Amino acid sequence: MLIVDKKRFRIEETFELHRFAGIAANFCVSDSGNELGTLRARSPLAVKLVDVTTSKACWIVVNHLARGEADLRTDQAKMLVKWAATKSEPVISAGDHNFDFDFKTQQGNDGYKAMIEGGVWSWLKPDPLIDSNWADDRRVNDKRVDRYPDSILDFIFVANQAKEWNGRCSVIVRDGDFPDSNETSDHRPIIATLSPK
Numbered sequence: 001m002l003i004v005d006k007k008r009f010r011i012e013e014t015f016e017l018h019r020f021a022g023i024a025a026n027f028c029v030s031d032s033g034n035e036l037g038t039l040r041a042r043s044p045l046a047v048k049l050v051d052v053t054t055s056k057a058c059w060i061v062v063n064h065l066a067r068g069e070a071d072l073r074t075d076q077a078k079m080l081v082k083w084a085a086t087k088s089e090p091v092i093s094a095g096d097h098n099f100d101f102d103f104k105t106q107q108g109n110d111g112y113k114a115m116i117e118g119g120v121w122s123w124l125k126p127d128p129l130i131d132s133n134w135a136d137d138r139r140v141n142d143k144r145v146d147r148y149p150d151s152i153l154d155f156i157f158v159a160n161q162a163k164e165w166n167g168r169c170s171v172i173v174r175d176g177d178f179p180d181s182n183e184t185s186d187h188r189p190i191i192a193t194l195s196p197k
Contacts, residue, residue, distance in 0.1 A: 002047050002062050012057065013048035021082040025075045041066040044080060048089070056196070058162065059087055063095035070110060073098055077114035085120050090162035092194070093121065096154050096187065103129050103150040121157040124169035124192055132171050132188045134178045144179045156192045165194040 004011060018026045026043045045062040061080065066072040077097075084091045099112035115121055132154040135147040156169050169192040180186040 002045065002060060004047075004049065008052060009049040010052050011047060012050050013046075015046055016043040017046055017061070017079060017083060018043045020079045023075050023079040023082065025072070025079040041069065041072055041076075044076065044093075046083075058090040058092065059084075061091065061093040063093060063097055065095075065097050065099075065111065067098050073109075073111040074114050077111040081115065081118060081120045084159040085118075087160060089160065090165070090196070091159040092162055092192075093157040093159070094155070094190075094192070097157075098153050099155060100148065101152045101155075103131075103152075115157065121159050122163050124156045124158060124167045126152070126169045126171050126190065130171040130173060130188070131178070132190060134180045134186045136179070146179070154187055154190045156190060158194070161196075162194065165196050167192055167194045169193075 018024075026041055042064045044065075047060045047062070048057055049060060050057045061084075063076075063080075065076045077099075080093060084093070097111065097115070099108040099115065101108040101112060116123065129150075129152060131146070131148075131150055132152045133148060136145070152171070154171075156167070158165065158167055169190060172189040172191055174188075177184050177188060
């Protein structure tokens, strides 16, 4: 979902990215390689916004990439790279990318590596890095142990001219937000400020 201030922006185009450049990044595929038409994960939502004052356009891509299927998540990242490379406008990708960036190793999973490969996308890395997701550890009796401590799943990436927009990003922490409960989310919000030149 994307919420847009209609006094500031006009939505010019919107669609879900199920596939692009030969990458079927969401459909179930048969053993013979044919798409079966069944969606197996969430597709990125791409929205082209136009500033009503300046008439300048940009793309926002809202994501919740595949959690349980590493190969699919990597394909989704590869598709986002190829898609953004074809755009002439600034592009921002935001949401739950499930890239498991570990603070100690400063490494993410294969999806993260695919997303940053080739330099099309740059990560607006929060400073400081703060754990953005709580997942109860099912391997221990204490359900208040985080399975992925000191890692981040939620990202904001920029491509094209958006890389020059002096972007800043941070994770919002509130008292009592982790561990999550019936009244709190298992993700902390991430906020970014971008200042177009």
